[in-house]
Amino acid sequence: MFGHVMEDLTPEEIAAASQLYAPLADRVRELVAATVLTEVPAPDVAKAIQLIEEATALLGTKAVEGSFGVRWTPDGKRRTWGNAIVGLRNPIAPPLDIRQRGDLTYADVVIGPQYEGPPTLVHGGIIAAMLDQVLGDAAVNAGVPGMTGTLRIRYNRGTPLGPIRVQSAVDRVEGVKTFVSGQVIVDDAVTVEAEGIFILPKAVRDLGDNPPPGILAPGD
Numbered sequence: 001m002f003g004h005v006m007e008d009l010t011p012e013e014i015a016a017a018s019q020l021y022a023p024l025a026d027r028v029r030e031l032v033a034a035t036v037l038t039e040v041p042a043p044d045v046a047k048a049i050q051l052i053e054e055a056t057a058l059l060g061t062k063a064v065e066g067s068f069g070v071r072w073t074p075d076g077k078r079r080t081w082g083n084a085i086v087g088l089r090n091p092i093a094p095p096l097d098i099r100q101r102g103d104l105t106y107a108d109v110v111i112g113p114q115y116e117g118p119p120t121l122v123h124g125g126i127i128a129a130m131l132d133q134v135l136g137d138a139a140v141n142a143g144v145p146g147m148t149g150t151l152r153i154r155y156n157r158g159t160p161l162g163p164i165r166v167q168s169a170v171d172r173v174e175g176v177k178t179f180v181s182g183q184v185i186v187d188d189a190v191t192v193e194a195e196g197i198f199i200l201p202k203a204v205r206d207l208g209d210n211p212p213p214g215i216l217a218p219g220d
């Protein structure tokens with residue numbers, strides 16, 4: 001399917017790629033936060049711009065076109081390393097390390113200054129994006145995945161920058177629709193509540209009982 005790329009990589013090769021690219025994304029993430037907060041004098045900003053331009057040019061000498069897509073291996077394991085919320089290679093991603101315990105899907109994450117909306121609080125759109133992902137992953141983990149059809153969010157109070165939990169669980173399944181609810185939790189208090197409907201798209205339904213391996217499996 002479009003955007004899905006099959007790669008014949010061993011687990012060792014994937015581990016090596018992870019060890020190579022995760023620190024790159026981490027450093028760029030730190031760079032983004034430093035860019036928001038720096039108060040160094042103008043010549044130092046100019047020097048930083050030059051260094052960043054050099055790094056960008058170096059990385060661009062060999063790169064895939066378009067987007068990273070979803071890469072999967074013959075054992076059915078998926079890598080969503082370009083994903084805006086969980087992508088191991090994506091410095092835009094907070095990143096969320098989404099885990100599963102029983103029926104609960106959750107991520108504990110520290111939200112930095114680059115995600116500020118109202119002063120000292122997490123931007124509502126960023127919260128929506130994180131909830132979208134964590135609710136979607138609950139559907140995946142329950143074996144009833146889908147694209148976000150509807151996402152309703154109620155912001156009960158501001159969510160301070162810093163450590164938060166985003167969590168979700170499947171409520172029920174009706175045909176091709178999976179109903180999921182979730183919350184953002186800070187210091188044991190729910191700051192945001194969400195309900196989502198995740199729909200197995202017609203294009204995937206049309207693949208019948210034997211979709212390509214990996215397409216419905218949890219990403220990593």
Ligand SMILES: CCCCCCCCCCCCCC(=O)SCCNC(=O)CCNC(=O)[C@H](O)C(C)(C)COP(=O)(O)OP(=O)(O)OC[C@H]1O[C@@H](n2cnc3c(N)ncnc32)[C@H](O)[C@@H]1OP(=O)(O)O
Nearest residue numbers: 132133136137145146147148149150197199200201202204
């Ligand atoms: C492989 C699957 C994806 C795996 C993703 C894993 C990602 C993991 C995590 C990802 C996290 C991040 C995730 C992201 O960021 S996903 C990115 C954001 N979402 C999108 O871009 C989705 C865009 N929309 C679509 O692709 C289609 O419209 C979908 C797939 C949603 C439905 O198109 P399809 O042609 O399949 O639908 P149908 O007409 O046959 O109707 C089927 C049923 O659904 C009901 N309905 C229809 N639309 C909606 C709606 N909007 N809300 C509620 N219900 C809706 C409809 O009444 C019917 O119900 P019933 O009459 O049967 O009762």
